[in-house]
Amino acid sequence: MTDPISTAAQRIAAAGLSPARIARDPVNRPAIRDWLTAIGDDNPVYERDGVAPPAMVQVWTMRGLRPKPENDPLSEMSAVLDEAGYTSVVATDCGQTYQRYLRVGETVAVRTRLTEVTGPKRTALGEGRFFTTESVWEVGGEPVADMRFRILKFRPEAVPAAGREAPIRPVISPDTAFFWAGVEAGELRIQRCGECGTLRHPPGPACPRCGAFKPEYAVAAGTGRIHSYVVHRHPPLPGRRSPVVVALVDLDEGVRMVGELRDVRPDEVRIGDRVRVAFADGLPAWRPAVGELPAWELAVTPTVIISTALATRDFQDVHHDRDAAVRRGSKDIFLNILTTTGLVQRYVTDRLGPEVVLGGISLRLGGPCYAYDTLTFTGREHAGQVDVTGRTAAGEHVTATVRLAS
Amino acid sequence: MIARTAAIAGIGATEFSKDSGRSELRLAAEAVRAALDDAGLRPSDVDGLVTFTMDDNAEIAVAREIGAGELTFLSRIGYGGGAACAVVQQAVMAVATGVASTVVCYRALNERSGRRFGQATLPPGLDASWHYPMGLATPAAMVAMVARRYMHDYGATTDDFGRVTVAARRYAATNPAAWFYRRPITLDDHRASRWIAEPLRLLDCCQESDGAVALVVTSASRARDLRQPPALISAAAQGSGADQFVMTSYYRDELAALPEMGVVARQLWGQSGFTPGDVRTAVLYDHFTPYVLMQLEELGFCGRGEARHLIGSAECPPINPNGGQLGEAYIHGMNGIAEGVRQVRGSAANQVPGDGPVLVTAGTGVPTSGLILSTA
Structure with missing residues (x-):
């Protein structure tokens, strides 16, 4: 059985790196200023030093609203998949490495090759094929940046299969209402016996130690250590995306409590690690308490989505035309991956200071960030890198690792 | 009061499948009838029926279907699979006190083709609110939390869990009633199976099954006069720990x-x-592999954290010679009790030689129960 898509993929991959395609414009200040404005990045170093923000690298070689037909590997493979009915596209992963920042006046060229096509695979969006390309940007033959880029081409489905059920909500009784009121108020509350002072979680109407029916509560510091944890992968949890890391935490006050552990990679969790409480979606959750960066909330208005799409020279209709986005199975226009990359860069330079130099950004997209979402970035600095997570109310929009240049 | 006053005089079961194609009530009635036939008793002899609170077949419905008459004892035990040996204990207590003379314990479920326990749906009750909304919403994930700490505290590895499954599947391979008859696996198969809730893989989780099992309990003296050699109930116990949750x-x-x-x-x-x-031989409830190791420790076969060294050693009794729930079927522990009875009778597919007692346990991580069955 030969699959025409695999056959085409092998042919295109075997052709190797495409000829260099030269950017339409040299690296220039107006485009940089538009990009910085749209992203909302006030970092003065780009203007001062005459360099482009590193996350802009892909912008220079975007092909505009009416691209000339070209047979580079990305277009060729896309055409094959369009033909096969995989007409919608969403970027899923992007790993960029910056050898140096581009300077105003330089003209870059890009060469791309297809590395892999996988699938068909069932996804939350519909059946699709993932394909991966590698790009190298050069200035006069000198490599300045490279990128591994993975996108999903899929057949849009009227009703996406998974992840749209309502999440499981807690049942609340008169004995437990104080806890959930605390979550709403941003406090982690532990039941404390009004008679003997014993702390207890989960709470109940009586004190198992002295027998008093006099429950009160204390407000916990919100810090503790991981006693044990689980990485849930199967089956899908209603309204959530797997994997979900759940940790049982020894609070510093001496009681244990279960919550989702966010903003970590499953393979880096260790029993004994310090965590701090975070409140999200009406639930207590945990976040690693090492190297935390202050959070940043961005109200993602249609203006943000459209102005950043244009400033990144991305004219895909789903990023500026609501009707088109809805027709393609989305609920609204949504951020493009170049912007998400830019926002991650901005978050890190805002938090670590304007002089910090980035060596690369690797990011993985989760769910889309739609118009009217609030996108909250959190981050953690450790071992020369910053782990960044951007969340909307629906869950993770992006997880990224930003490498700092040494 | 309990020891050796009663016996299991009959066992019955349906086939074990993934899609029975029949109602749970029909499965229950078939298994109960088979158990009565096995004992050489008639439906009219039955005056007590006991099952799990999770069973959807009311005692009176089963009584109607088998054509039993009046009942003097109807009882149920909660906490999922933890009830398995406790329903037998209920029957023993009813027989010992004279409340009933012939009590049938049963469990029937279309767990694979009907409501599957491994899916993430909120059960009633407040306790679940501290776990389910946070993403800890399946039995596998709940066990994984304990398993991770067990590995941390005692140095156990996922391979140690895998060896439990490999052994179960080896027995199932030679048990014609087992779903995984003639389908043994290797440790590499376990290592290659996908993560369900780390540190548990798919092959650390027991299978899902449709089927039913029934057991006839009567007094030890009467059992000696019936068709089958009696499996004396030398002990029957239930237990929950301090600060117990499900x-x-x-x-x-x-x-x-x-x-x-x-x-x-x-x-x-x-x-x-x-x-x-x-x-x-010991038939230990094996919904998830880590709890087989931990049960050996709680039952006194070895010290805390040492079960991984005991498994496979000469000091370890054969465990789950029917293939367990990992290999035979998941009938909420009731098929394990039937296996215990066969081992005592000497009629098991993988008969363990000797005349020593057989230990059977029920679901763990919940209020649980256990039995010791013997010839004398």
Whole structure:
């Protein structure tokens, strides 16, 4: 059985790196200023030093609203998949490495090759094929940046299969209402016996130690250590995306409590690690308490989505035309991956200071960030890198690792 | 009062499948009829029926279907698979007190083709609110939390869990009633199976099954006059630990332990007068592999954290010679009791030689129960 898509993929991959395609414009200040404005990045170093923000690298070689037909590997493979009915596209992963920042006046060229096509695979969006390309940007033959880029081409489905059920909500009784009121108020509350002072979680109407029916509560510091944890992968949890890391935490006050552990990679969790409480979606959750960066909330208005799409020279209709986005199975226009990359860069330079130099950004997209979402970035600095997570109310929009240049 | 006053005189079961194509009530009635036939008793002899609170077949419905007449004892036990041996204990107590003379314990479920327990749906009750909304919403994930700590505290590895499955599948391969008959696996198969809830893989989780099992309990003296050699109930115990929750007893000092099984173990050895060294074979509830290891420790076969060294050694009694729920079928532990009876009778597919007692346990991580069955 030969699959025409695999056959085409092998042919295109075997052709190797495409000829260099030269950017339409040299690296220039107006485009940089538009990009910085749209992203909302006030970092003065780009203007001062005459360099482009590193996350802009892909912008220079975007092909505009009416691209000339070209047979580079990305277009060729896309055409094959369009033909096969995989007409919608969403970027899923992007790993960029910056050898140096581009300077105003330089003209870059890009060469791309297809590395892999996988699938068909069932996804939350519909059946699709993932394909991966590698790009190298050069200035006069000198490599300045490279990128591994993975996108999903899929057949849009009227009703996406998974992840749209309502999440499981807690049942609340008169004995437990104080806890959930605390979550709403941003406090982690532990039941404390009004008679003997014993702390207890989960709470109940009586004190198992002295027998008093006099429950009160204390407000916990919100810090503790991981006693044990689980990485849930199967089956899908209603309204959530797997994997979900759940940790049982020894609070510093001496009681244990279960919550989702966010903003970590499953393979880096260790029993004994310090965590701090975070409140999200009406639930207590945990976040690693090492190297935390202050959070940043961005109200993602249609203006943000459209102005950043244009400033990144991305004219895909789903990023500026609501009707088109809805027709393609989305609920609204949504951020493009170049912007998400830019926002991650901005978050890190805002938090670590304007002089910090980035060596690369690797990011993985989760769910889309739609118009009217609030996108909250959190981050953690450790071992020369910053782990960044951007969340909307629906869950993770992006997880990224930003490498700092040494 | 309990030891050796009653016996299991008959066992019955349907086939074990993934899609029975029949109602749960029909499965229950078929298994009960088979158990009565096995004992050489008639439906009209039945005056007591006991099942799990999770069973959807009312005692009176089963009584109607088998054509039983009046009942004097109707009872149910909660906490999922933890009920398995406790329903037998209910029957023993009814027989010992004279409340009933012939009690049938049954469990029928279309767990694979009907409502599957491994899916993430909120059960009733407040306790679940501290776990399910946070993403800890399946039995596998709830066990994984304990398993992770067990590995941390005692150095156990996922391979140690895998060896439990490999052994179960080896037995199932030679048990014609087992779903995985003639389908053994290797440790590499276990290592290659996908993560369900780390550190548990798919092959650490028991299968899902459709089927039913029934057991006839009557007095020891009457059982001696019936068709089959009696499996004497030398001990029958139920237990819950301090600060007990259903699958999420996470708030005790020691997480990597099953103290509720310790409560059961003390009673089993006390009632029967046996010790772990006497046990010929043990049918240990194996919904998830780590709890097989931890049960061996709670039951006194070895010290805390040492089960991974005991498994496969000469000191370890054969475990789950029917293939367990990993290999035979998941009938909420009731098929394990039937296997215990066959081992006592000497009629098991993988018969363990000797005349020592057979230990059977029920679901762990919940209020649980246990039995010791013997020839004398």
